[in-house]
Amino acid sequence: METIINYFSTISSTHRALILAGGITLFWLIETATPFIKFNYNKWQHARINIFFTVTTIIVNFAxxxxxxxxxxxTTEAQFGILNWLPSINSWLFAIIGLLLLDLIGAYLVHLVEHKVKFLWRFHLIHHTDTWIDTTSANRHHPGESVVRFIFTILAILIVGAPMWMVFLYQTLSVVATQFNHANIILPKRLDVVLSYFIVSPDMHKVHHHYVLPYTDSNYGNIFSVWDRIFGTFTTLDRDKLIYGVDTHMQPHEHNKLTNLLRLPFQPNKKIKKI
Incomplete structure (x- = not known):
């Protein structure tokens, strides 16, 4: 554990960028070789849009x-936050508790709030409009949403009392996890089910991208699946029934045009259907 702490205490921006790029490249190659769904789309054009939003997310976080x-x-100096109020415990247990709590507040909670608060949904909608979910979809976030998620990250750090090495470790795991569960890949069903008891598996997250409610409002998890199971937001859907996107924005000019996606939060709301 000491080695991990030392590495993430001093991890450079270059290393973090290489992890992000390496993850996208790895899952891009896998999904290209053996895709779960054979989309009839221009993969490079689709990637350019999603990578644009990935870059804006990086810029917001860097700024x-x-x-x-x-x-x-x-939090470390003031000994503030949950982790700092715990009795002395094993470093691995300390890290696991911290990562779980960061995931709860900085990922699950903000994701849930973005679905429930109409103003925030306007920004998060850009992520859901993607009808061709692949590994580049992972960071398809409007710059406005990136700011909202950053605020919740700050809140999570305060409540959890997370040291910087743990924040960097969590963000690194988060990047790889989201690239993995958005990738256009398929795992053996039994393996996917087993994984879904611990982490957000591809099948589990793809249900969240089904185009109609109540599936859109389920499976909010980022890394760990435990929060969906505890709070009753976990659900399943057969793979062959999946349709990606949002029923209100299924036309290509709505979900596959960068200028429209940037303006989307400021356009009139469309009524969402339920099944």
Whole structure:
């Protein structure tokens, strides 16, 4: 554990960028070789849009990184937050508890709130409009949503009392996990089910991208699946019934045009159907 702590205490921006790029490349190659769904789309054109949003997410996080660092350092110095109030425990258990709590507040909770608060849904909608879910879809977030998620990350660090090395570790695991569960790949059904008891598996997350309610409002997990199971937001859907996107924005000019996606949060709401 000490080696991991030391590495993520000093991890460079270059290493973090290489992990992000390496994950996309790995899952891109796998899904190209053995795709779960053979989409009739221009994979490179689709990737350009999603990578644009990935870059804007990086820019937002880089611009606000000062606040992240200051918050994490303050919690450590002031001994503030859940982790700092725990009795002395094994370093592995300490890390697992911290990662679980960061996932709960900084990922599951913000995701749930974005679905329930209409104003925030306007920004998160961009992620759901994608009708060709693949590994590049993982960071398809409007810049406005990136700011919202950053605020919740700060909140999570404060409540959890997470040191900076743990924040970097969580963000690294999060990047790889989201690239994995968005990738256009398929695992053996039994393996996927077993994985879904511990982490968000591809089948589990793809249900969240089904185009109609109530499936869109389920399976909010990011890395760990436990929160969906505890809070009753876990659901399943047969693979052959999956249709990606949002029923209100199924036309290509709505979900596959960058200028429209950037304007989407400021357009009139469309009524969402339920089944």
């Amino acid at each position: 606000l990184a000062f606040f992240l660092l200051k918050t994490a350092n303050w």
